[in-house]
Amino acid sequence: MDRKAAFEEKLRALIKEKGQNAAIFPTTQRDQMITDILRIQSDGPKSVRDYNLKNQYGVLKIGEENQLIRLGKNDAIRCIASIEEMFD
Structure with a gap:
């Protein structure tokens, strides 16, 4: 088993264990959240x-790409990576 397959297997086990509290999203869900947040910022909730x-959550624009970030009480910026981007 190569390293990427082992990593993905452990990641799937972690996601299954976390259940609904997981902050690990597939790319499609992350992109939908970015779209929703941009709509909320323009139209209001x-x-x-x-x-x-x-x-x-918030959206941070880096170059031409929008990144999903987790908002917190301190000034630390935490970017949300999708499942597909975790190994790369």
Whole structure:
């Protein structure tokens, strides 16, 4: 078994163990969250989910690419990587 396959197997086990509390997202879900946050920033929040997204996550534009970041009480910026980007 090569290193990437072993890594992906351990990552899948971790995600399965975490369940709903996981902050590990597939690329499609992360991109959808970025789209939703950009919509919320322009139109304003309209639902409870919108308020939760607005308070927990933000979008940081680096060059031409938008990165999902986790907002916190301190000034540390934590970028959210997708499952597919974890090994690279």
